[in-house]
Amino acid sequence: MGLPLEVDPNKKEYAIYENIEYQDYWKGQQKIKLDELEHALVTRLLPARGQRILDIGCGYARLAPCYIDRFEQVVLLDGSVSLLKQAQEHTQNRAVYVAADAMKLPFMPAAFDAVLLIRVLHHLSDVDASFAEFNRVQQDNSLFLFTYNNKLSPMIIWKWLTGRVKFCPFDTAPSVANIHLLAHHPQFIRRSLRKANFKYHTELGAGVMDKLANYTGRFWRLVPMGLFWAPFFGWTHLAPWMFCSAHKNPTAGSSPSPAVSSAIFACPQCHSSLDEADQSLVCPSCQRAYPIVDGIYDFRL
Numbered sequence: 001m002g003l004p005l006e007v008d009p010n011k012k013e014y015a016i017y018e019n020i021e022y023q024d025y026w027k028g029q030q031k032i033k034l035d036e037l038e039h040a041l042v043t044r045l046l047p048a049r050g051q052r053i054l055d056i057g058c059g060y061a062r063l064a065p066c067y068i069d070r071f072e073q074v075v076l077l078d079g080s081v082s083l084l085k086q087a088q089e090h091t092q093n094r095a096v097y098v099a100a101d102a103m104k105l106p107f108m109p110a111a112f113d114a115v116l117l118i119r120v121l122h123h124l125s126d127v128d129a130s131f132a133e134f135n136r137v138q139q140d141n142s143l144f145l146f147t148y149n150n151k152l153s154p155m156i157i158w159k160w161l162t163g164r165v166k167f168c169p170f171d172t173a174p175s176v177a178n179i180h181l182l183a184h185h186p187q188f189i190r191r192s193l194r195k196a197n198f199k200y201h202t203e204l205g206a207g208v209m210d211k212l213a214n215y216t217g218r219f220w221r222l223v224p225m226g227l228f229w230a231p232f233f234g235w236t237h238l239a240p241w242m243f244c245s246a247h248k249n250p251t252a253g254s255s256p257s258p259a260v261s262s263a264i265f266a267c268p269q270c271h272s273s274l275d276e277a278d279q280s281l282v283c284p285s286c287q288r289a290y291p292i293v294d295g296i297y298d299f300r301l
Contacts, residue, residue, distance in 0.1 A: 016123070017080040022059050029220040033210035035062070037225040038118065041204055041243045042066040044227075045145050046114060052264070054112045054137065056102050057120035061087035061095070068094060071114070075264070077102070084296050096264075099298045103130060104268040106290070106299035107137045111264040117146035122181035127174065127188070131196035140250040144198055145243070147206075151175060151183040153240040186237055189244065198246040205233025207240040268299050 026035050043066045046053075050071045055063065058076040060083050068074055074095040076087050084097045100106050102120060115134050124130045134144060150156075151169045156177070159165040167175035172185040186203070193200050209226030216223055226233070233239035265274050267283035267290075274281040274290070281290045281297070291298050 017059070017078070017083055019082045020080070022083060023062075023086070026062065029213040030210050033213045033220075033223060033225050034207060037206050037210065037227060037230070038243075039063065039066055040225065040227050041206060041230060042116070042118065042145065045143075045204075045243065045245050046070065046116075047143060050113050052112050053114040053116060054107070055116045055118075056105075056134070057117060057123075058087055059083050061090040063116070063118060064091050064095070067114075067116070075112070077105075079300065081296060081298070085294070088295060093295065097296045099296055099300050100268060101300060103133060104299075104301060105133055105137050106266060106268040106297070107264050108266045108271075108273070109136055110139045111137050113139045113142045115142070115144050117144070119147055121146055121184070122149045122177075125182075127184070127192045128195055131192050131198065135196045135198060135248055138248045140248055142248050144246045144248065146246075148184045148189055148242050148244065149177060149181050150205075150237055150240055150242050151185045152237045153207075154238060155240060156183065186242065189242075193246050197249045197251065199249050201245040201247060202231075203234035203237075203245075204230040204243040205237070205239025205241070206230060206243060208233055208238065265297070268301060 025031065042063050046067055048070060052073045052075065053067050053071040054075045054077060056077050058078050061076055064074070068091060075098060076084065076095045077098040077100055078084050078087070079099065079101060081099050084099055088097055098106065102124060115138055117134070121127065121130070138144065156165060156169045160169050172188045174182045174184050174188065177183040190200050206226065209224055209229060213220040213223045234242060263273065265281055266272060267274060267286060267288060269288060270283065270286045272283050272285040274283055277289065279292050281292070
């Protein structure tokens with residue numbers, strides 16, 4: 001399926017997709033329809049123009065066509081070097097490629113005016129800490145666009161009623177859905193956004209209409225991707241996947257965020273600015289060196 005079949009407890013969380021053929025996951029009638037919808041939703045929700053966007057968990061740059069021509073600079077981040085190499089091919093080296101942990105971003109404060117986190121949050125064990133870290137690298141009023149696996153979807157509720165899942169979908173705390181992902185309650189997501197100083201904007205639903213493609217035979221391409229119904233499925237929380245947009249609130253009493261700086265990298269361990277060295281970036285504070293290999297900045301700790 002292009003997903004890890006098991007999780008190695010000795011492997012770091014950010015590296016679970018290393019040497020996994022994630023592109024295979026997006027093959028087949030249903031997944032092609034879902035992919036079309038997700039491209040349409042990201043394209044609709046992102047601003048028409050921007051300075052710098054960060055795609056966290058970019059994979060093989062599946063969603064790059066949605067933003068590659070809309071931002072002055074694109075930064076693609078993933079924990080898997082093998083996927084970043086595929087991203088380089090897909091984008092023809094038109095981006096900055098970064099191997100790092102999403103929980104320890106190697107960037108200066110206010111480096112981005114848009115952050116994208118699609119199909120990643122369900123892998124992160126601490127949502128509050130993750131949102132705080134994403135907030136740190138964003139400008140005031142910048143867009144944060146992400147997805148989460150919805151605990152309140154009818155499928156999960158039905159599985160709970162029939163005993164196929166043990167967690168209660170109405171419990172607002174995150175729950176382990178399977179080895180690949182956590183499921184989140186909409187109330188928990190909104191509460192975490194507020195704690196991290198984000199203003200919730202809207203939710204759109206995905207993962208409903210695409211399932212019809214498996215039942216329409218050779219006419220599957222005629223099945224609507226579900227863009228028209230996405231606002232309804234988001235408002236009612238009937239969809240298994242929620243596309244959520246939020247904006248970073250300006251901090252009370254603070255000065256406006258500076259313009260996006262050309263120097264974006266910082267030490268993920270101590271957040272100090274970095275010095276350039278031969279094929280690496282070096283932190284003068286903690287003396288860590290981060291190599292640059294084949295055009296990929298490696299900040300994995």
